[in-house]
Each structure stands twice: as structure tokens, then as C-alpha cells.
Amino acid sequence: MSLLVVGTVAFDAIETPFGKTDKILGGAATYIGMSASYFTNNINLVSVVGSDFPQENIDIITSHNINLDGMQIIEGQKTFFWAGKYHIDMNSRDTLATELNVLADFNPVVPESYKDCQFLMLGNLTPMVQQQVINQLPNRPKLIVMDTMNFWMDIALEDLLKTISMVDVLTINDEEARQLSGEYSLVKAAQKILTMGPKYLIIKKGEHGALLFDKDNVFFAPALPLEEVFDPTGAGDTFAGGFIGYLAKTNDISFENMKRAIIFGSAMASFTVEKFGTEKLHGLSKEEINNRIAEFVSLVQFDINLQ
Amino acid sequence: MSLLVVGTVAFDAIETPFGKTDKILGGAATYIGMSASYFTNNINLVSVVGSDFPQENIDIITSHNINLDGMQIIEGQKTFFWAGKYHIDMNSRDTLATELNVLADFNPVVPESYKDCQFLMLGNLTPMVQQQVINQLPNRPKLIVMDTMNFWMDIALEDLLKTISMVDVLTINDEEARQLSGEYSLVKAAQKILTMGPKYLIIKKGEHGALLFDKDNVFFAPALPLEEVFDPTGAGDTFAGGFIGYLAKTNDISFENMKRAIIFGSAMASFTVEKFGTEKLHGLSKEEINNRIAEFVSLVQFDINLQ
Numbered sequence: 001m002s003l004l005v006v007g008t009v010a011f012d013a014i015e016t017p018f019g020k021t022d023k024i025l026g027g028a029a030t031y032i033g034m035s036a037s038y039f040t041n042n043i044n045l046v047s048v049v050g051s052d053f054p055q056e057n058i059d060i061i062t063s064h065n066i067n068l069d070g071m072q073i074i075e076g077q078k079t080f081f082w083a084g085k086y087h088i089d090m091n092s093r094d095t096l097a098t099e100l101n102v103l104a105d106f107n108p109v110v111p112e113s114y115k116d117c118q119f120l121m122l123g124n125l126t127p128m129v130q131q132q133v134i135n136q137l138p139n140r141p142k143l144i145v146m147d148t149m150n151f152w153m154d155i156a157l158e159d160l161l162k163t164i165s166m167v168d169v170l171t172i173n174d175e176e177a178r179q180l181s182g183e184y185s186l187v188k189a190a191q192k193i194l195t196m197g198p199k200y201l202i203i204k205k206g207e208h209g210a211l212l213f214d215k216d217n218v219f220f221a222p223a224l225p226l227e228e229v230f231d232p233t234g235a236g237d238t239f240a241g242g243f244i245g246y247l248a249k250t251n252d253i254s255f256e257n258m259k260r261a262i263i264f265g266s267a268m269a270s271f272t273v274e275k276f277g278t279e280k281l282h283g284l285s286k287e288e289i290n291n292r293i294a295e296f297v298s299l300v301q302f303d304i305n306l307q
Numbered sequence: 308m309s310l311l312v313v314g315t316v317a318f319d320a321i322e323t324p325f326g327k328t329d330k331i332l333g334g335a336a337t338y339i340g341m342s343a344s345y346f347t348n349n350i351n352l353v354s355v356v357g358s359d360f361p362q363e364n365i366d367i368i369t370s371h372n373i374n375l376d377g378m379q380i381i382e383g384q385k386t387f388f389w390a391g392k393y394h395i396d397m398n399s400r401d402t403l404a405t406e407l408n409v410l411a412d413f414n415p416v417v418p419e420s421y422k423d424c425q426f427l428m429l430g431n432l433t434p435m436v437q438q439q440v441i442n443q444l445p446n447r448p449k450l451i452v453m454d455t456m457n458f459w460m461d462i463a464l465e466d467l468l469k470t471i472s473m474v475d476v477l478t479i480n481d482e483e484a485r486q487l488s489g490e491y492s493l494v495k496a497a498q499k500i501l502t503m504g505p506k507y508l509i510i511k512k513g514e515h516g517a518l519l520f521d522k523d524n525v526f527f528a529p530a531l532p533l534e535e536v537f538d539p540t541g542a543g544d545t546f547a548g549g550f551i552g553y554l555a556k557t558n559d560i561s562f563e564n565m566k567r568a569i570i571f572g573s574a575m576a577s578f579t580v581e582k583f584g585t586e587k588l589h590g591l592s593k594e595e596i597n598n599r600i601a602e603f604v605s606l607v608q609f610d611i612n613l614q
Contacts, residue, residue, distance in 0.1 A: 187534045208515040211532060220606050222527045225518060227494045259609040290613045299527050300607045302566040306597045
């Protein structure tokens with residue numbers, strides 16, 4: 001099934017306790033697309049970069065069978081740039097720079113050839129931009145997944161709530177779920193958010209795993225305990241890419257299949273954090289992914305016979 | 308198999324965002340014993356209280372088929388008392404009072420009738436007191452589980468390391484694992500702690516679940532997402548009680564069975580936090596426990612066929 005990914009393609013400069021990078025390939029759509037590419041080959045991307053975006057980065061993305069017809073290249077302007085520094089616990093970070101550049105006036109245009117998309121993944125972006133993409137599609141996709149962040153809750157709540165009401169699956173982290181719902185308990189937060197439109201909610205808890213809720217069910221996937229988290233950048237987007245990539249591959253949006261999709265998303269994210277940026281996500285083998293899934297199975301499966 | 312539980316029996320005064328209590332029944336051994344009593348009937352307790360400890364509390368404990376021959380009652384002295392106040396996130400708390408009272412000079416005496424114990428659970432206590440109990444047993448139990456806390460790492464590290472070297476399973480929380488090992492990564496922390504003596508390490512992460520490590524394996528059990536955590540006091544002890552109670556019942560200390568024991572421990576802890584103190588833990592039915600276990604199964608089980 002065809003998958004449309006909308007989001008940033010960017011430069012990141014990352015500093016962690018283990019080292020730092022110059023401007024490297026980043027952006028939500030990059031991680032989502034590359035992660036999804038391990039499950040489906042029919043991926044179309046809508047994004048925007050500047051004329052400073054090098055051919056070698058384009059080559060990396062297209063080597064994952066990701067169609068870039070919908071990625072605008074704005075002459076004479078610069079690509080979105082983010083710089084951040086992680087603290088020793090790797091769960092908190094300081095933003096050192098955010099240069100919107102081409103993102104400031106981003107007007108997404110969905111090419112004709114993309115418009116039959118069955119699965120739509122809206123990476124974190126201005127809620128109004130996410131909405132514009134949905135509105136350009138002549139037929140509603142089978143599943144729309146949307147990522148967002150607290151920033152839009154602070155400055156564009158009304159737009160955000162409108163966009164949320166149009167999607168099937170919302171992915172946010174635990175603090176964002178609390179902020180959006182006004183509830184501290186994640187169970188109560190989920191119940192409230194599920195009245196805002198989405199049928200499914202994924203609450204990402206970083207190193208503590210992820211929760212999937214629908215009205216009647218809850219599923220928990222742990223994060224794999226790793227010896228070293230080298231760079232968490234892109235972990236959430238990689239997770240989302242594995243999730244929707246697996247759903248697009250299997251074309252099954254039941255709760256049972258979403259559980260599997262979340263395990264695949266978690267497995268993909270566990271690779272991303274092992275190296276800087278997209279480095280580890282580029283060039284994984286099927287065997288590596290299957291071995292990682294087997295680790296998840298062994299991590300959580302148990303066998304109890306109740307008496 | 309007979310289970311010996313050593314630990315505090317105490318008064319707690321608890322304040323949470325939902326209310327506060329006067330002095331109520333508390334203490335590590337109380338929670339451990341009551342939780343274990345749902346799995347095994349052969350429980351002996353070693354502890355100490357003052358003459359202010361009321362008969363009704365003794366009746367509650369003995370109603371769980373817990374033998375109190377080894378609980379000293381010190382005439383004219385007062386029972387250990389702890390008062391604490393939880394913050395809104397329920398993960399952090401301030402200690403408002405700690406009155407050691409009878410605990411200050413606690414000399415544990417293991418009655419003759421207790422000495423054939425197969426399973427020994429050392430609740431959090433001065434490491435030297437825990438050691439004295441082990442040394443009073445003529446035959447080494449089949450399994451010794453020990454709980455401890457950061458306080459002893461700060462003021463009695465040498466004694467603590469000696470005691471840790473004598474046990475099979477150590478249970479501590481994530482921050483304590485980091486402090487004890489000097490490693491931030493819990494995987495690295497576990498590897499290091501497993502060289503200190505114990506064959507198994509359980510890292511408790513509160514609302515984020517628990518990890519079980521041995522040299523070659525790791526297992527993760529989530530905490531059940533609850534609508535409301537009413538009072539976390541005793542959750543860790545209840546977990547430990549369910550864990551060792553299940554092991555004593557099944558008399559099987561394989562890694563596979565420890566996984567089940569951790570799920571039972573987690574299920575028991577999920578009850579304790581629903582009401583103040585031991586209230587919920589007193590009078591559970593087998594059906595309630597089995598239903599809770601079924602919730603854990605549904606929470607984490609998934610079915611993936613790798614291709």
C-alpha cells in the first residue's frame with residue numbers, strides 16, 4: 001500500500017556526552033521514511049529543503065526507495081537547521097539553535113502521483129501545514145497517523161485540535177499527553193484525548209517504552225534496555241516510521257496488528273539511538289531487524305497458567 | 308516451602324494529593340508477608356515492635372496465616388514510625404518524620420521453629436541486621452532475596468557489600484542501581500552488580516515496571532497503567548512479597564519461573580497503590596488476582612511471525 005510521509009528534511013548538529021557532529025542529515029520525514037523503507041517500497045515524501053541541501057543526502061534518502069518528487073528545493077534559501085545538546089541522562093536536552101529557513105513559508109504541495117495514498121504519516125510540523133496536506137487528498141487515506149509536540153499546544157492549540165480531530169492515530173510523549181488532556185494519569189489522559197477525534201493514541205515514553213490505547217484496550221511495548229544510548233535524536237520518528245511502514249506493508253489496521261507494528265517501531269528506534277543521526281538506520285539487514293525483534297520477544301514474553 | 312520474612316513492622320502516616328492518614332499499619336515485612344500470603348501459607352516473620360502496637364494490627368497480620376513467634380514486642384518502647392508526603396507526580400516524596408524507636412537496637416532472633424526455612428526474604432533494614440539473620444540459619448536457604456536502599460549505600464557501604472555478597476537476588480530501584488554500580492546505563496549497572504555476588508538482580512522502576520537480570524538474560528515486566536495511583540507506599544515491598552511468595556509456592560527458582568513471579572509481584576503491587584497503606588492488600592480474592600494477571604497478559608503479549 002502506498003505511504004505518504006510529510007515532515008521536515010533538515011540539518012542537525014548534535015552534541016552528546018559521547019561526542020558531537022557537524023551539520024548532518026536529519027528531519028522527521030527523513031527518519032520516518034528511512035525506517036518505513038524496511039517494510040514497504042512504495043513511499044512518497046512531501047517536504048522542503050534549501051539549495052544548500054547536498055546531493056549526497058538526496059542520494060541517501062532515494063537509496064531507500066523514497067520518492068522525492070514532492071520535496072521542494074527552494075533556490076537561494078537554506079534548509080531547516082536544528083542544533084541540540086543532550087544531558088548525561090539522555091532524556092533531556094537543550095536546543096542550541098533553531099533556524100526555520102525554508103520551513104518558515106512551507107506550502108506543502110502533494111503531487112498528483114501521490115494522491116492515491118492509503119497510509120499518511122504526518123511528521124511533527126505546524127498543525128496548519130499538516131491540515132493542508134490532508135485537504136489536498138481527494139480520497140481519505142485508510143489510516144492517518146499524526147505526530148506533534150508541546151510547542152504547538154503552547155502557540156497554536158486551536159489549529160492543533162482541529163488537525164487532531166481529522167486523524168486516526170496520534171503519537172505524543174507522556175508530558176504532552178498530560179498537557180493536552182490536563183490529566184496527570186496517562187490512563188485518564190488517553191481516555192480524554194480519544195474523545196478529541198483519534199481512534200488510537202500512542203504515548204511515547206522514551207527509554208520507558210510506549211503505550212497504545214484505543215477506547216477499550218491498552219498495549220505496552222518496552223524500549224529495549226541498551227548498554228549505551230549514543231544519540232536519541234530521531235528515535236520517536238524512527239518509531240513512527242517503523243509503525244506505519246509495518247501497517248502499510250500488512251495493510252491491516254486492527255488493534256492486534258498495531259501491537260506488532262509498535263514492536264517493529266520500537267525495534268527500529270533501538271537501532272537509531274546506537275549511532276549519531278541516521279547513520280545506523282542506513283543499511284540495516286533483515287537479519288539484524290529480525291534478531292532485534294527476537295530480543296523484544298524474549299524481553300517481555302512469559303507463560304502463566306492461572307489456576 | 309517455608310518462607311522467612313525479615314523486616315520492619317511499623318506505623319506510617321501518609322499524605323498524598325488525595326488525602327492523609329493517621330498512624331496506620333505499615334512496614335516492609337507487613338507488606339511482604341501479606342502479599343506473599345496469597346501464594347503460600349507457611350510464612351514466618353522476624354521483626355520488632357513496641358508495646359504501643361495494637362492487637363488489631365497483630366490480628367490483621369495473623370489473619371494472613373503469618374506466624375509472629377519471631378516478632379519481638381519491646382515493653383515500654385514505641386514502634387518504628389515513618390511519615391511522608393507524596394508530590395503530585397507520586398514518584399517523589401518528602402520524609403516528614405522517621406522515628407526509629409525499637410528499631411534502633413533491633414537484634415533479630417530467629418526462633419528454632421523457623422530455622423528450616425527454604426526461602427528467605429530480607430526486607431530493607433540495616434545491612435548488618437540482615438546479615439545476622441543469614442548467620443543464624445544452620446542451613447543456607449534455597450533462595451535468599453534482599454531488598455535495600457540508597458541510605459545504606461551512603462552510610463554503611465562496606466556492610467552492605469558484604470551482605471549483598473551473601474544473597475541470590477537483590478532488589479533495588481533504578482537510581483540505586485546507578486549509585487551502587489557507578490554506571491548510568493542500567494544494562495551496564497546490572498552487569499557490574501551481578502559480579503558482587505547475587506545471581507539475579509531486579510531493578511524496580513515504579514510506574515515504569517521492573518527489570519530482571521541474570522548473567523545471560525533480561526526480562527521486563529511493565530507496571531499496569533492505572534487510572535489513579537492513590538498511595539504508592541509499600542508497592543516495592545508488595546512486589547517483593549508476591550515475587551518470593553510465588554517462588555516459595557512453586558518451589559522453582561529457574562529464570563522462566565522468576566519471570567512469572569515478577570508478573571505476580573507486579574500484579575500484587577498494582578493493588579496496593581489503589582488504597583492507603585495495606586487496606587487493599589487485606590482481603591483480596593483469588594479471582595481479583597487472576598483477573599489482574601489477565602490484564603498483564605493482555606497488556607504485553609503480542610504475536611509476531613518473523614519472515
